[in-house]
Amino acid sequence: MPNSLLLAAARSSRLRDLVTSMPLSKGVVDRFVAGEGLDGAVRAVRELAADGLAVTLDHLGEDTRDPRQARRTRDAYLRLISVFEEQGLADGADASVKLSALGQALPGDLALDHARDVCAAAARAGMTVTLDMEDHTTVDSTLDVLGKLRADFPWVGVAVQAMLRRSEGDLRELAGSRVRLVKGAYAEPVSVAYQDKRDIDLAYVRGLRTLMRGNGYPMVATHDPRIIDIASALAAERPPGTYEFQMLYGIRTAEQKRLARRHRMRVYVPYGADWYGYFMRRLAERPANLAFFLRSLVTR
Numbered sequence: 173m174p175n176s177l178l179l180a181a182a183r184s185s186r187l188r189d190l191v192t193s194m195p196l197s198k199g200v201v202d203r204f205v206a207g208e209g210l211d212g213a214v215r216a217v218r219e220l221a222a223d224g225l226a227v228t229l230d231h232l233g234e235d236t237r238d239p240r241q242a243r244r245t246r247d248a249y250l251r252l253i254s255v256f257e258e259q260g261l262a263d264g265a266d267a268s269v270k271l272s273a274l275g276q277a278l279p280g281d282l283a284l285d286h287a288r289d290v291c292a293a294a295a296r297a298g299m300t301v302t303l304d305m306e307d308h309t310t311v312d313s314t315l316d317v318l319g320k321l322r323a324d325f326p327w328v329g330v331a332v333q334a335m336l337r338r339s340e341g342d343l344r345e346l347a348g349s350r351v352r353l354v355k356g357a358y359a360e361p362v363s364v365a366y367q368d369k370r371d372i373d374l375a376y377v378r379g380l381r382t383l384m385r386g387n388g389y390p391m392v393a394t395h396d397p398r399i400i401d402i403a404s405a406l407a408a409e410r411p412p413g414t415y416e417f418q419m420l421y422g423i424r425t426a427e428q429k430r431l432a433r434r435h436r437m438r439v440y441v442p443y444g445a446d447w448y449g450y451f452m453r454r455l456a457e458r459p460a461n462l463a464f465f466l467r468s469l470v471t472r
Contacts, residue, residue, distance in 0.1 A: 201451055203422045205232070206443045210248075210255060213443035216421065217261055224432040225439050226416070228266035228302060229256075232444035233273040235306075239282060242275030246286040248444070250293050257297040266329075267294055268440060270304045271314055284317050291325045302329035302350065302391075307358040308336055308365065315342070322349070329391065333358075334376035335365045343379045347386025352418060353379050354393045377402055384410065391438070393418040400431070407435065 206216035217227050231248045233241075249267055256262040269290060275282035287303070294301050303318055305311065314330065321328045329350030332339050336356065343351065355372055356365065366372045376399060383390035384406040392403045392415065400417070407415050416436035419428050431437040442450050 201447055204420070204442070204451060205447045206421055206441050208443065208445045208447070210252060210443065213252070213441060214255065214259065214261070216441055216443075217256075217265070220439050220441070221261070223429050225428060225437055226264055226266075227439050227441050228268045228418070230268040230270075230304070230440060230442040230444075230450075231273075232442050232450055233446040234270045234449055235272045235277065236275065237277055239275060239278055242273065242278065242282060242286060245273045246289055249290045253290070253293045253297050253299060256299065262297040262299050264298070266300045266302055266438065268302050268304050270306060271317055272306055272310060276310060276313055276317075284320055287317060287321060288324070291321055291328060295325060300327050300329065300350070301325070302331065302352055305331040305333055305354070308338075308360055311336070311338070311342075329389070331393070332379065333365075334379050335360065335372045337364055337366065339375070339379060340382070343382045346388070347382055348388045350389040350391065351383055352391035352393050353383060355396075373399065380406065384415070390415045391418050392416070393440070395419055395424050395427070397427075400427075404435070 206213045213229055217229070220227055229252055231245060231252060233245050236242050236245065249269065252267065253262065256265055267290060269287060271283045271287065274286040274290075287301075291301050301321075303314055303321075305314060318328060318330050327350060329352060330346065331352040331354055332342055332346065333354055333356035343353070353376065355376055366375055373396070376394070380390070380392065380399070380403055384403075392400075392407075394400060394403070394417075403417070413436065416438050417431050418438045418440060421439055421441045428437055428439060
């Protein structure tokens with residue numbers, strides 16, 4: 173199945189109902205998602221910490237139009253931070269937050285207010301927060317919220333998608349702060365995004381050079397061996413502790429451990445019942461992920 177169809181499927185409520193109702197789905201999803209509850213996330217974090225890996229936690233959910241659901245998502249992050257503090261896991265940990273799950277599409281400043289609550293709790297616990305970036309229609313709103321949050325929490329990070337044509341300009345403006353550079357995992361029109369893999373890779377390297385030349389904190393989020401090599405060479409010119417690598421939970425785990433021996437390596441750990449959209453984007457990103465899923469359909 174072409175990647176574009178998988179990305180479209182990530183937005184389909186009908187396919188969501190079908191896939192999430194399949195008895196085999198949970199066992200397959202467990203490779204990429206650290207359980208539906210906070211207990212699973214805690215177990216995963218302890219295992220990763222034992223291997224010298226840092227973490228960022230994503231309570232799964234997105235694109236809510238219900239203020240009550242947005243409030244529940246905020247409360248889930250507050251609970252996460254509280255539990256991490258109680259169990260001694262908070263120091264150096266990060267929370268990844270999708271503003272659309274906090275009410276970005278709803279009127280007023282609901283998402284900003286919820287994000288501010290999460291940042292305040294994180295600051296008290298010794299954690300940081302990074303705003304995930306979603307499709308291109310949310311970029312301006314996300315950067316606006318980021319600017320307002322940084323008035324009180326200058327350490328708040330943000331993800332930037334290299335595939336978006338506008339991102340080179342955004343990265344120049346953000347190069348003095350914490351920025352997670354990703355390739356991008358949304359189906360975007362050609363008018364706003366590069367479509368060819370080579371063009372996306374080149375845009376990623378250009379953005380990486382911009383961040384590495386800046387005085388901020390680059391977060392190199394990639395599984396691409398070639399880009400990892402380029403980033404390692406660029407990072408050799410920076411002081412230790414001024415950058416990090418990031419990878420997704422369950423993908424290239426041996427490489428995660430290898431990188432952790434030489435660099436700071438952070439794993440993006442998603443958890444929660446609303447895993448469908450995240451899971452479908454992981455299938456679209458790499459043929460190996462889709463093959464793993466299809467094999468599971470046959471063998472279970």
